[in-house]
Amino acid sequence: MDVKPFTFGYAELRTATNDFDSSNKLGEGGFGPVYMGTLEDGRVIAVKQLSVTSHQGKSQFVAEIATISAVQHRNLVKLYGCCIEGEKRLLVYEYLENKSLDQALYGKKSLNLNWPTRFDICLGIARGLTYLHEESRLRIVHRDVKSSNILLDSDLIPKISDFGLAKLYDDKKTHISTRVAGTIGYLAPEYAMRGHLTEKTDVYAFGVVALEIVSGRPNSDSSLGEEGAFLLDLAWDLHEKDREIELVDSKLSEFDAEEVRRTIGVAFLCTQTSPVARPSMSRVVAMLSGDTDVSTEVSRPGYLVDWKFNDVSTLMSQIEQGTTDPTLYDSCSSTSIVADAMPSQRERQTHPMLQDNGE
Numbered sequence: 001m002d003v004k005p006f007t008f009g010y011a012e013l014r015t016a017t018n019d020f021d022s023s024n025k026l027g028e029g030g031f032g033p034v035y036m037g038t039l040e041d042g043r044v045i046a047v048k049q050l051s052v053t054s055h056q057g058k059s060q061f062v063a064e065i066a067t068i069s070a071v072q073h074r075n076l077v078k079l080y081g082c083c084i085e086g087e088k089r090l091l092v093y094e095y096l097e098n099k100s101l102d103q104a105l106y107g108k109k110s111l112n113l114n115w116p117t118r119f120d121i122c123l124g125i126a127r128g129l130t131y132l133h134e135e136s137r138l139r140i141v142h143r144d145v146k147s148s149n150i151l152l153d154s155d156l157i158p159k160i161s162d163f164g165l166a167k168l169y170d171d172k173k174t175h176i177s178t179r180v181a182g183t184i185g186y187l188a189p190e191y192a193m194r195g196h197l198t199e200k201t202d203v204y205a206f207g208v209v210a211l212e213i214v215s216g217r218p219n220s221d222s223s224l225g226e227e228g229a230f231l232l233d234l235a236w237d238l239h240e241k242d243r244e245i246e247l248v249d250s251k252l253s254e255f256d257a258e259e260v261r262r263t264i265g266v267a268f269l270c271t272q273t274s275p276v277a278r279p280s281m282s283r284v285v286a287m288l289s290g291d292t293d294v295s296t297e298v299s300r301p302g303y304l305v306d307w308k309f310n311d312v313s314t315l316m317s318q319i320e321q322g323t324t325d326p327t328l329y330d331s332c333s334s335t336s337i338v339a340d341a342m343p344s345q346r347e348r349q350t351h352p353m354l355q356d357n358g359e
């Protein structure tokens with residue numbers, strides 16, 4: 001692609017963020033800190049400082065950014081451009097006033113989202129993912145779908161962020177990735193264990209996010225004891241007793257029980273152990289909106305029953321060594337991981353977007 005993305009000068013971004021003042025810091029994820037800023041033309045931006053130095057050359061980086069900024073949809077965060085100066089790499093995004101969905105649902109300043117808003121958010125995320133998987137010119141697997149990567153604008157419209165940060169791939173390339181990049185708790189089992197990456201990896205993570213939206217709690221919460229620590233586990237316990245409505249966030253005084261059941265049913269389908277049993281995102285949209293019935297042929301994922309939950313570092317080190325053992329899978333952290341699934345190519349690198357595809 002020879003389209004040049006918009007590039008910002010470092011001085012311009014420094015001015016916009018008041019010299020990256022800590023009061024402007026929005027948060028920090030796996031790739032570096034994010035600052036809020038205002039450009040001279042008045043646009044409010046979020047600047048992500050990529051803290052890891054890239055192995056990728058300048059032109060390759062610019063090409064990646066051009067590709068990502070061309071992918072636009074109502075439910076995707078807009079990437080305005082980037083900044084490259086020396087070793088420095090920064091990404092400039094539109095600023096989303098209501099921050100991320102995790103904060104809105106269960107952060108210190110939660111937004112007390114009502115049910116219709118939550119349901120619309122769920123549908124919006126599903127539409128954004130449908131676009132990435134099935135409608136955009138390039139097929140894009142996000143790889144790190146989670147509530148902190150869903151941002152809400154001033155009208156509470158959800159926008160998926162960080163989508164271009166994952167490796168882009170097209171049909172001709174292998175669907176087996178050599179690298180696991182995602183967040184524990186949202187990771188589909190086949191991806192966590194074997195590095196097998198397809199759109200269905202995102203579908204799985206979407207199912208987890210949908211349960212968080214219904215319940216208003218994170219996918220894992222060790223303070224809730226063994227019984228309720230894992231959201232998917234809890235949801236299945238309730239479902240098997242025909243009490244799934246109890247999963248609904250206690251902050252919600254009113255909700256449409258039929259929509260809640262539909263959403264939980266879709267979440268179960270999305271988190272089926274076998275990727276082929278999971279629906280496509282366009283089917284998810286159809287099911288959520290009531291155009292297609294939600295199949296009730298779901299089974300409780302085996303790993304919820306069989307796996308022992310252990311400390312997160314065990315899983316992480318195993319993934320790094322390529323020796324992940326399903327009996328040690330842990331979903332009790334929201335740690336972001338970027339690690340190889342294949343030991344032969346174990347060199348730990350920076351960021352999915354910044355690496356050579358190696359194919």
Ligand SMILES: Nc1ncnc2c1ncn2[C@@H]1O[C@H](COP(=O)(O)OP(=O)(O)OP(=O)(O)O)[C@@H](O)[C@H]1O
Nearest residue numbers: 026027028029030031034046094095096100148336
């Ligand atoms: N465009 C934006 N507008 C408003 N807030 C943002 C924006 N981008 C990021 N943030 C805030 O900054 C925080 C950190 O974002 P960042 O993407 O670095 O980390 P993360 O999403 O928690 O993890 P990951 O690195 O895996 O994406 C987010 O949780 C969000 O609250």
Ligand SMILES: [Mg+2]
Nearest residue numbers: 029148149162
């Ligand atoms: Mg993010």
